[in-house]
Amino acid sequence: MLVTKSTQTSPTSPGHVLGVLRAEGPLTRQELQERVGLSRVTMVERLDVLRRLGLVRATGHRESSGGRRAEVLEVNDTGRTALVADLGQSHATLAVTDLRGTVFARDDHRLPVRHSPRDVVPVLLDAGRDLLNRTGRADTLCAMALSVPGQIDHERGVTVAPPTMPDWNGKPLREPFADAFGVPVLLENDANALALGDYYAMGRPDSALIGVKVGTGIGAGVVISGRIHRGESGSAGEIGHMRIEGSEQRCSCGRRGCVAASASGQALTRDLRPTGVRTLADVVRRVGEGRGDAVRAAAEAGRLVGTVVATMVTIVNPRYVRVGGAIGVLPPFLEALRRTVEANAHASALRNLDIEPSQLGENGAFVGLAGLVADEMLAPATVDAMVANLQAAQPERT
Amino acid sequence: MLVTKSTQTSPTSPGHVLGVLRAEGPLTRQELQERVGLSRVTMVERLDVLRRLGLVRATGHRESSGGRRAEVLEVNDTGRTALVADLGQSHATLAVTDLRGTVFARDDHRLPVRHSPRDVVPVLLDAGRDLLNRTGRADTLCAMALSVPGQIDHERGVTVAPPTMPDWNGKPLREPFADAFGVPVLLENDANALALGDYYAMGRPDSALIGVKVGTGIGAGVVISGRIHRGESGSAGEIGHMRIEGSEQRCSCGRRGCVAASASGQALTRDLRPTGVRTLADVVRRVGEGRGDAVRAAAEAGRLVGTVVATMVTIVNPRYVRVGGAIGVLPPFLEALRRTVEANAHASALRNLDIEPSQLGENGAFVGLAGLVADEMLAPATVDAMVANLQAAQPERT
DNA sequence: GACTTTTGTCAGGTTGGTTAACGTAAGTTC
DNA sequence: GAACTTACGTTAACCAACCTGACAAAAGTC
Incomplete structure (x- = not known):
């Protein structure tokens, strides 16, 4: 029953609350309430859902202003795992990261200069599985992201005419990884991934x-x-x-x-x-x-x-x-x-x-790819869909 | 009581309905319903409000599929008026347009090469008033837009270091026009206005x-x-x-x-x-x-x-x-x-x-500036604020 | 004239949020 | 430690917005 209905994201939905928290940094419940424009009761409900999904966590307390200290909340971007890979003209590097870009393990492969997908993809699949097992994070894997030189046709999920990697032209890149790991696969150009890495790092x-x-x-x-x-x-x-x-x-x-x-x-x-x-x-x-x-x-x-x-x-x-x-x-x-x-x-x-x-x-590329995964997995629409699935699984809680 | 409260735009508000209509072109009520995801009853209410504000109008009918023909609705971008002006190194041109960029009247002024705001602004004010009166559209004026060479500091509403118009550097451009015409004034660089004109024309x-x-x-x-x-x-x-x-x-x-x-x-x-x-x-x-x-x-x-x-x-x-x-x-x-x-x-x-x-x-610049005004005045938030004002003015209607 | 489709309206029901009130937890001040 | 302050959680009554369903009129076709 994992029917992910297309969820309409309202400006008060859990996904939107998480979006505000993500954009405006660590906040207390009160601050969140003001920014989102929700009542305290509803905010408790929203945060309860988000916490059950492991998407927010407490990180500390504000100083007391005479009474109990306010708890500071932030997006939990270390709980979920991404498998990221940077593919180049003569190398392929994989890493297991969290959604913030922390690298838990990486694995470098030298490749022949004129390699082809037929040779490289199986190597990456094996190495990815191995890395996930070694880090013990296979169960929290939520997406994979791959950077390659050359342009990418995002609709078809293939690389287009990589000038120095002709064997990769038009070959499907998403499917083999999506099938093997059972998660969505994002593709990005290598220079774009690096730019995103620096952007996220700022x-x-x-x-x-x-x-x-x-x-x-x-x-x-x-x-x-x-x-x-x-x-x-x-x-x-x-x-x-x-x-x-x-x-x-x-x-x-x-x-x-x-x-x-x-x-x-x-x-x-x-x-x-x-x-x-x-x-x-x-x-x-x-x-x-x-x-x-x-x-x-x-x-x-x-x-x-x-x-x-x-x-x-x-x-x-x-x-x-x-x-x-x-x-x-x-x-x-x-x-x-x-x-x-x-x-x-x-x-x-x-x-x-x-x-x-x-x-x-x-x-650099890893941080960019991890951020790409974060943007995808923590987007309001995705979060609201997760909430809908959660509530479909636990229809009534007493 | 023209208190324009900061309106939160929900994905079902009148402003959002208008946004969908604007983005997806002329639509029938049914098509709008499907796209927005509202019930028929509510959609009737939304469209009623938007029609009372003069923001949508019927443009024709679909062919009959065996019964009554469906009415086709579109955004009414001809009912409101913009005063637009293109200021150059040796000329100033004003025009009265609707929000689609149709020019009702224009007025060209030659200016000395090293003109200063003190000389030019009064000329523009007079010419603008005159044009509005001549076209009889003064009562539907909703905004003014001005294009100038050089960069613009949008926060302060001034031009920054126009290389060939040194007298204009840092002079407030919004205030004199806003005060004279009582409407918001938008500023844009001249090349940007032209680019927008071609963009809207496409x-x-x-x-x-x-x-x-x-x-x-x-x-x-x-x-x-x-x-x-x-x-x-x-x-x-x-x-x-x-x-x-x-x-x-x-x-x-x-x-x-x-x-x-x-x-x-x-x-x-x-x-x-x-x-x-x-x-x-x-x-x-x-x-x-x-x-x-x-x-x-x-x-x-x-x-x-x-x-x-x-x-x-x-x-x-x-x-x-x-x-x-x-x-x-x-x-x-x-x-x-x-x-x-x-x-x-x-x-x-x-x-x-x-x-x-x-x-x-x-x-070209006029079309760009008119479109800029349209984007501002027909934006969901603006429309929802207008709706709120309308309903504050007519609290109960029987 | 019979049928179909679009549009408008009323009435009751559901939903998703609200406010209000109470209780508890966790601080500070004296 | 007592009194006070602030944060947090829960319940219950309430309310506005939107929905469904039913009815009716308008405007077409066959």
Whole structure:
């Protein structure tokens, strides 16, 4: 009898109460009442339901104002579990997290460069099951989220033309995982996931945030009003394969003159090959060691990406820019990018602008994906549906 | 007793019913019922209220399916009046419109290039009063909307640092008009107003739209989810004063190398001065006549703006680009812009892209401003407040 | 004229919230 | 420890909003 009827979410429903608590941070019952506009009696009922679902919890007390202290409530985002995975051109990383992005366990896999879903999916399924068992959190699993390079067709649940992963084009990605784990599967572009990670890590501000990822490839994600802007064909922010004027550099996507052909990790590896570089890790190491040719190459890449980011900043006028990826966080790259943005962007867009490296290191995508799961599972409509199911299961309680 | 209490808009309130009707187009009562989820009895009550407020009207009938024909209802966006004004560097145009953007009367004023609010505002007040009287629509006036070049501080209701209108910086713009006409005053950037005009003219699609305006200056507006994206300091889309690399052209804003310094109407007028051009109108005329030097200059400007628009398209991935302004609609400019975008933008962002000249000609900004007024006055919360006032005025009806 | 469909209205019932009152828990002040 | 204050939970009576069902009129078709 798990019929999830389409629940109409009213501005007084439990889901909405949870939404207010989620948006306005830890609150006492009284504060919640005022903000939602419910009576004390009804609020007790709402919170009772939410607590039975494990969605809210007490976190402490306000100071006494002469009597009993008020209990402070917050959304319980550590009780449910997400299985998240970050899939790249040469790696696949899984993690088990809670809805806040805390990583309980992770598992890194190296993959051949031209891997195919047939090889990789079974590996991910096994590794996911294993991770869930090891952490003992299999029973609280509520969703899975997966980040991949390239655009995603969210309606069909497939990746579209990932330039460097041709075998993945059009392959169904949701079904195998949904079938194996019995939970919904969310998909997101890798740069978008990273941008969301930094956004959530900032505490979900109202302001817009641009996340730039420069690793093997180049991508960006734009967070507006707390959500990734995806655009008409899901390619919003895919700045890697725009052309820069005057360049004829051949790109791995088949065209010429792309930004990624000159400024990506792949391009740097190629350009520094005469100096003995073989892998992206070599580039990173040499820049870290301060080797002149590597530093200059990173700075030039930062300048190139910076011209594009300057336009992004002028168009979107965000509060935050966060730069991640193996190349993106290198100081010479970031400094050149920052200087270029400051020289080229519209003056007033620079006034409240804050360009920093991504704060999250290796777990950036995981935090983003976990937040995506949280937004999905803690959305008013989802919560109200859970409440309806709960009450269908326990029709009368005496 | 016109106390407008802060009305909580429930998903069954009159305001919400109107919102559904507005979003889903003309509907019969039955169709509305299904979509809103109300019983017939209640829907009759809702529609009664909305009709008494003059907010819905019948527009015709469905074909009979064997019995009485169903009446088709739609939002009445012609009953209320907006006073809209478009303020530029050398002109001020007022119009009286309905909420759909139909222009009943307009009035053009030429202004000195370095005008100040002290001179212009009284002129606008007089002209506005006159227009309202002439059209006989003064009694249905519900709001005023004003578009100006430069950024707007929406909280304070002032323009911020309009580069070419220094006397307007920080001057209160809402108060004088609000006091004179006794209605709310909305402010919007001129390029944003034009973008909104084209957006509304397309029937408010779900897709994103970028509006580019190239007249005396250069600006752009980004419409996402039916709303202008304004950004952190209200300068989103202000592409005119970003720097293009390699240019040292002095700009009217005081800096060097701005896009507007090379590709705006002002820049074209300057560059073509040796050939006898004096005004922007001269440029337009000569391009229309096919004069080689003017055509080449327009095409080069289109190419320059196109490089920026290519980045915009890649970042935002919109469904529509609309190019307006005196220069923007010139075929050589538009063609060069289109070619540059198609050469430089991300391939998949080009797939569903539709680049056309702005459809609205001289009235573009008016349509945008009228739509802005409509969104404000027909918003659920506003409507519910009107209903509350109506019922406070007529407490019991027998 | 008989039938069908849409629209309006009345009346009674259900639901989901309200206020009011009481009781308990957990603090502070003297 | 007693008196007071504030927070929290529960019950009961109440009330407004919306629903269902029944009836009727209007406006079509066959």
